[in-house]
Amino acid sequence: xxxxxxxxxxxxxxxxxxxxxxxxxxxxxxxxxxxxxxxxxxxxxxxxxxxxxxxxxxxxxxxxxxxxxxxxxxxxxxxxxxxxxxxxxxxxxxxxxxxxxxxxxxxxxxxxxxxxxxxxxxxxxxxxxxxxxxxxxxxxxxxxxxxxxxxxxxxxxxxxxxxxxxxxxxxxxxxxxxxxxxxxxxxxxxxxxxxxxxxxxxxxxxxxxxxxxxxxxxxxxxxxxxxxxxxxxxxxxxxxxxxxxxxxxxxxxxxxxxxxxxxxxxxxxxxxxxxxxxxxxxxxxxxxxxxxxxxxxxxxxxxxxxxxxxxxxxxxxxxxxxxxxxxxxxxxxxxxxx
Amino acid sequence: xxxxxxxxxxxxxxxxxxxxxxxxxxxxxxxxxxxxxxxxxxxxxxxxxxxxxxxxxxxxxxxxxxxxxxxxxxxxxxxxxxxxxxxxxxxxxxxxxxxxxxxxxxxxxxxxxxxxxxxxxxxxxxxxxxxxxxxxxxxxxxxxxxxxxxxxxxxxxxxxxxxxxxxxxxxxxxxxxxxxxxxxxxxxxxxxxxxxxxxxxxxxxxxxxxxxxxxxxxxxxxxxxxxxxxxxxxxxxxxxxxxxxxxxxxxxxxxxxxxxxxxxxxxxxxxxxxxxxxxxxxxxxxxxxxxxxxxxxxxxxxxxxxxxxxxxxxxxxxxxxxxxxxxxxxxxxxxxxx
Numbered sequence: 001x002x003x004x005x006x007x008x009x010x011x012x013x014x015x016x017x018x019x020x021x022x023x024x025x026x027x028x029x030x031x032x033x034x035x036x037x038x039x040x041x042x043x044x045x046x047x048x049x050x051x052x053x054x055x056x057x058x059x060x061x062x063x064x065x066x067x068x069x070x071x072x073x074x075x076x077x078x079x080x081x082x083x084x085x086x087x088x089x090x091x092x093x094x095x096x097x098x099x100x101x102x103x104x105x106x107x108x109x110x111x112x113x114x115x116x117x118x119x120x121x122x123x124x125x126x127x128x129x130x131x132x133x134x135x136x137x138x139x140x141x142x143x144x145x146x147x148x149x150x151x152x153x154x155x156x157x158x159x160x161x162x163x164x165x166x167x168x169x170x171x172x173x174x175x176x177x178x179x180x181x182x183x184x185x186x187x188x189x190x191x192x193x194x195x196x197x198x199x200x201x202x203x204x205x206x207x208x209x210x211x212x213x214x215x216x217x218x219x220x221x222x223x224x225x226x227x228x229x230x231x232x233x234x235x236x237x238x239x240x241x242x243x244x245x246x247x248x249x250x251x252x253x254x255x256x257x258x259x260x261x262x263x264x265x266x267x268x269x270x271x272x273x274x275x276x277x278x279x280x281x282x283x284x285x286x287x288x289x290x291x292x293x294x295x296x297x298x299x300x301x302x303x304x305x306x307x308x309x310x311x312x313x314x315x316x317x318x319x320x321x322x323x324x325x326x327x328x329x330x331x332x333x334x335x336x337x338x
Numbered sequence: 339x340x341x342x343x344x345x346x347x348x349x350x351x352x353x354x355x356x357x358x359x360x361x362x363x364x365x366x367x368x369x370x371x372x373x374x375x376x377x378x379x380x381x382x383x384x385x386x387x388x389x390x391x392x393x394x395x396x397x398x399x400x401x402x403x404x405x406x407x408x409x410x411x412x413x414x415x416x417x418x419x420x421x422x423x424x425x426x427x428x429x430x431x432x433x434x435x436x437x438x439x440x441x442x443x444x445x446x447x448x449x450x451x452x453x454x455x456x457x458x459x460x461x462x463x464x465x466x467x468x469x470x471x472x473x474x475x476x477x478x479x480x481x482x483x484x485x486x487x488x489x490x491x492x493x494x495x496x497x498x499x500x501x502x503x504x505x506x507x508x509x510x511x512x513x514x515x516x517x518x519x520x521x522x523x524x525x526x527x528x529x530x531x532x533x534x535x536x537x538x539x540x541x542x543x544x545x546x547x548x549x550x551x552x553x554x555x556x557x558x559x560x561x562x563x564x565x566x567x568x569x570x571x572x573x574x575x576x577x578x579x580x581x582x583x584x585x586x587x588x589x590x591x592x593x594x595x596x597x598x599x600x601x602x603x604x605x606x607x608x609x610x611x612x613x614x615x616x617x618x619x620x621x622x623x624x625x626x627x628x629x630x631x632x633x634x635x636x637x638x639x640x641x642x643x644x645x646x647x648x649x650x651x652x653x654x655x656x657x658x659x660x661x662x663x664x665x666x667x668x669x670x671x672x673x674x675x676x
Contacts, residue, residue: 093568094592102592102616104567157618229442230431245609254432254440254622260613267609271583271602275621278440280495282618284592 003114004319007054009047010327012320017056020116025071028122030063030081034138035112036310037322037334038085038146039172040263045323048265057319058113059085060146062138065128072122080133081126082296083119084288085109085146090124100124100289108285113319115338127292133300139307139335140299143177147333148295148306149288150261151177151238155185157259157282158234162186167223168208169248170238171199173309173333174261176206178236180304183207187234191226193219193247199332202308216247223251231256237283242267254278261286310335341452342657345392347385348665350658355394358454363409366460368401368419372476373450374648375660375672376423376484377510378601383661386603395657396451397423398484400476403466410460418471419464420634421457422626423447423484428462438462438627446623451657453676465630471638477645477673478637481515485671486633486644487626488599489515489576493523495597495620496572500524505561506546507586508576509537511647511671512599514544516574518642521545525572529564531557531585537670540646554585561589569594575621580605592616599624648673 003017020029035058043049065079075081088095088103095103107120119125133141140148151174160166166182168175171194182190183206191210192203200211214222224231231253237244240262248258249269260283274281298304312331314322315338322334341355358367373396381387403417413419426433426441433441445458457463471479478486489512498504504520506513509532520528521544529548530541538549552560562569569591575582578600586596587607598621612619636642650669652660653676660672 093566097568097591097593099592099616228431230435242609253435254437255435260609264609264613269607269609269612271580271598271605271607274607274619275598275602276623278437278620278622280618280620281612282616283613284616285614 001115002317003111004057005054006044006051006057008051009045012045012057012323014317014319017114020111020114020118022067022069023118024120025069026121026123027069028072028075028119028126029066030061030117030119031066032061032112032115032117032338033063033080034142035316035336036060036142037319037326037336039174041323042327043265045327056111056114058111059109060142061109061112061117062141062145063117066116068122074123075126075128079128081128082141082145082292083126084149084292086285086288087120087125088289089121090289095124098290099287101285101287113316113336115316125289127296129296129300137300139310140305141296142335143306143309144292144295144299145288147173147309148177148180149291150174150286152181152291152295153286154178154236154238154259154261155181155234157257158236159257160185160187160234163188164233165189165191165227166234166236167191167193167232167251168236168238169193169244170262171196171203172238175236175238176202176309176332177306178238179203179206179208180306182236184304191223191232196329216243219247220250227253230254234259238262240264245269249274249277249279252277252279259283309333313337339453340655341449342395343392344382344389344395346389347383350383350395350661352655352657355452358449358452358456360405360407361456362458363407364459364461365407366410366413366457366464367404368399368455368457369404370399370450370453370455370676371401371418372480373654373674374398374480375657375664375674377512379661380665381603383665394449394452396449397447398480399450399455400479400483401455404454406460412461413464413466417466419466420479420483420630421464422487422630424623424626425458425463426627427459428627433462436628437625439623439625451654451674453654463627465634467634467638475638477648478643479634480673481644481647482630482633482637483626485511485647486515486518487629488512488624490519490629490633491624492516492574492576492597492599493519493572495595496574497595498523498525498572501526502571503527503529503565504572504574505529505531505570505589506574506576507531507582508600509534509541510576513574513576514540514647514670515644516576517541517544517546518644520574522642529561529570534667554581557585558588565591568592576600578602583607587612587615587617590615590617597621647671651675
């Protein structure tokens with residue numbers, strides 16, 4: 001089969017790779033329907049994370065069950081399935097607590113920009129849809145497998161409540177999905193921080209009521225001005241840099257909450273600053289598995305359209321161009337079709 | 339009048355100080371009924387915080403209204419009042435949100451180890467009891483003004499819920515009050531981390547179900563053992579050091595919460611560690627004012643006895659001995675009587 005491999009910063013190749021196989025009786029192999037490039041894939045692509053030996057890439061997927069291991073009884077070949085970037089058995093104590101992305105048997109998916117994908121703990125990880133959804137829904141369901149689930153988690157971790165004010169730091173696909181989530185959770189005012197006109201437009205269409213273009217201290221000052229001087233109830237930090245984290249923490253009001261979902265890169269939080277801010281802080285890899293049934297329903301009913309974050313569609317074999325387009329910010333997010 | 343002044347590490351003196359006066363029409367002056375020495379007073383006493391010029395000390399108090407400013411109409415001389423270590427107007431946006439210790443007009447009290455005390459924003463800060471309580475309740479009400487309110491906040495910030503498991507890091511007066519709070523909030527299992535026999539005993543009497551004497555990595559391992567390998571639902575961090583914070587964060591389960599109430603001293607939190615822990619973190623100066631009516635009621639009904647953290651009672655003029663006894667861990671907390 002063929003799939004994407006990263007060799008070095010800026011060097012992603014589509015080539016023949018090891019076939020996806022059943023390695024454990026709890027595995028499934030799926031035939032990829034659509035996959036995509038994630039903002040977090042850009043960290044190694046930009047040289048901001050070590051790459052080591054050449055390795056496969058990709059952790060977002062929807063597809064058709066191709067075959068299952070001997071212990072998999074609730075899935076059958078031909079079913080259309082949505083998963084998460086983190087596998088889960090859905091039975092351990094952390095899964096039972098709703099934190100499937102901290103499953104005691106978690107593996108992070110990393111081979112999904114390929115024609116076929118092995119899914120560990122398939123029964124716990126995958127959710128099958130009722131029949132095969134119309135192809136127009138595939139991008140939305142693909143978004144649910146990561147960016148929409150992550151935006152939802154950002155809003156949940158930031159404790160967005162009906163009638164509240166939410167700020168979204170980051171206008172990538174996750175930030176834009178965070179806007180959708182804040183809207184669905186009933187935020188009355190949703191302030192998207194963005195400097196890019198096409199992303200501002202999409203943010204507004206997803207439910208943002210205000211756009212703030214300032215960053216850093218100026219961005220914080222602007223948020224304070226808009227929130228009676230005290231800051232927002234909820235801030236969704238969807239970037240993962242020190243600057244974004246500082247901006248998020250300072251934009252939240254005392255008693256407010258920051259949900260942070262960008263994997264932090266060299267971010268240190270000063271204990272005393274956090275203390276006197278009175279801000280609650282929670283982050284981590286999104287427990288997407290918990291949200292799947294609900295979010296799949298919202299997509300298939302047409303209530304939310306997170307698939308709109310894909311503004312570039314390419315054949316899977318042009319995966320390298322997908323990376324380039326996102327790196328150069330020519331695309332928000334690139335969809336790949338095998 | 340007379341009060342405590344700190345001159346240098348280890349050098350607290352009881353001497354003639356400036357009289358407490360009405361400086362603003364919203365002030366009151368109270369005659370101190372009882373005051374005390376706080377664990378946080380030991381930071382400068384031990385040289386761990388700069389002292390600068392000699393200055394008064396103390397931020398815990400209950401007392402009798404002596405006189406009020408011209409704009410104070412809801413308080414009258416002779417009333418017995420309980421306040422907070424942080425003043426509040428109880429009307430600003432942060433106060434309305436229940437975070438009175440982030441009041442836009444907040445001042446931190448700092449002159450309370452004295453015969454009389456000026457209280458800024460008296461109407462917002464003070465709560466008068468129904469008549470003068472029996473003297474046996476004064477220590478409990480004094481605890482409410484800081485350590486009991488802070489323990490309550492630690493449990494609230496750690497989101498202690500009925501049936502949950504709570505760990506308390508720190509066996510000072512705040513940690514012990516945190517045990518009371520966790521019990522009142524319905525925690526089923528309360529694990530106090532303590533190596534000091536008299537404090538272990540008090541923790542058990544306050545509701546601790548288990549005592550863990552190990553610290554650091556060993557302490558974390560012990561907590562994991564006791565919690566099905568995943569960690570506790572809620573951890574109350576009542577110390578304020580890097581070691582205590584690390585221990586607290588690592589003792590909480592994914593999806594659990596750490597409430598931190600020790601003022602952090604050179605504590606830096608690694609963003610990536612916090613991220614992958616899935617632990618929620620919130621701290622800050624306790625919004626004691628919000629809790630006052632409720633906690634005063636619990637003390638006066640005899641339901642809770644936080645006054646038992648005072649295991650040393652001295653005349654106010656022996657305040658220096660109170661510091662020494664606490665510094666040398668001969669006392670958990672020293673009560674001072676003018």
